[in-house]
Amino acid sequence: MSSVKNTFSIKDLENLTGIKAHTIRIWEKRYNVLEPLRTDTNIRYYDLLALQKLLNITLLHDYGYKISKISQMPSEKIPQLVQDIISTKSAKNHAISSFKMAMMNFDQKLFLDTYNSLLSEKSFREVFFEVFIPLMEEIGFLWQAETISPAHEHFISYLIKLKLLVNTEKIQSENPTKEDKVFVLYLPMDEVHELGVMYLNYEILLSGYKTIYLGQSVPIDSLKDLKKYFNNITYVCYMTVEPNKESINTYVKEIKSQILEEDSNLWLIGRCAQNVDKTMLDSKTRLFNNITELVTEL
Structure with missing residues (x-):
């Protein structure tokens, strides 16, 4: 596992804030909004405080504040202003930025405070769709770009899982x-x-259906066992990184030949599911492009 990062290159800042490195350099040179640190060999880098400041500046800029005006503000006023101007329109971006900072600092309290603030205005479904889904998409990109470590990803994923479990438990008793x-x-x-599949379990339960949640890394033989106990099964397979592009069509063929019966269906979703040969799809084997599309089908 990679060591936990608490210093960042300008490319890391670009990945985390969405502001191009070229623009960050201009803001530094022209407006002095950030002061990069330097190594013994004079290489520029940034700390967590700089990241937090740039995330706040980005929100203010998106909200219509000019960089020339932001640069004249005392440093302590920027986070205060961010809090003051948060509205329904900007709450999503602010929450995502706050969750990013919670992740980078391994700050559970900030995560919970941000989540509870959202939940005071939105339903859990709205929080998940509007904030958690885009957040996890960004985190996937940040991990691939090596801006964050696996430790960061596991930390934030675990906290989101806890919220999913709590909300799922509330409806499982019905x-x-x-x-x-x-x-x-x-x-x-x-x-x-x-x-993703945990959230689908929540949505399907909410729609009034019975679910059997099997979780991670399930062998095909385990799916066979379920046919002994249930009829009219719809199997929902969520594929993010597995099976890989070379083996996914073989996998789907095996499911169709070994598992599917006249009264059963296979629903495929996830990034890797997009690699399935479309000629393999039919009335019993369906591909969904995203969670929203699948939920609409319920």
Whole structure:
């Protein structure tokens, strides 16, 4: 596992804030909004305080404040102004920035404060769709770009999972109101990215269906066992990084031949699912482009 980063290159700042490195340099030179630190060999780098300041500046800039005006503000006024101007329109971006800072600082209190603030104005579904889904998409990019370490990703994912579990438990005690099908949700072998399928479990339960949640890295034989207990099964397979592009069509063929029966269906979703040969899709095997599309189908 990579060591935890608490210093950042200008490219890291670009990845975390969305402000181009060229623009950051201009803001530094022309307006002195950031003061980079330097190594013994005179290489520029930035600390967490600089990252936090730039995230706040980015929000103010997006909200219409000119950099020339922001640069004249005392440093302590910027976060105060950010808090003052947060509205429904800007709450999403501010929350994502706050969650990023919570992740970078391993700050559970900041995560909880930000989450509770959102929940005072929005439903859990709105928080997940409007904030958590785009946040996790950004985190996936930041991890690939090596801006954050696996430790950061695991930390923030765990906290989001806890909120999913709490909200799922609230509705699990209710008996299903729809009995025409049972949903089996799982990740294929070697797939561990669980947040998406956990949220789908919540949505399907909320829609009144019975779910069987199997979780990570489920072998095909385990799916076979379920046919002994349930009819009219819809299998929901969430594929983020597995199976890979070379093996995914073979995997889908195996599921169709070994698992699917006349009264069962296979729903595929996730980044890797987009690599499935479209000729393999039919009325019983469907591909969804995103969570919203699948939820609409319920």
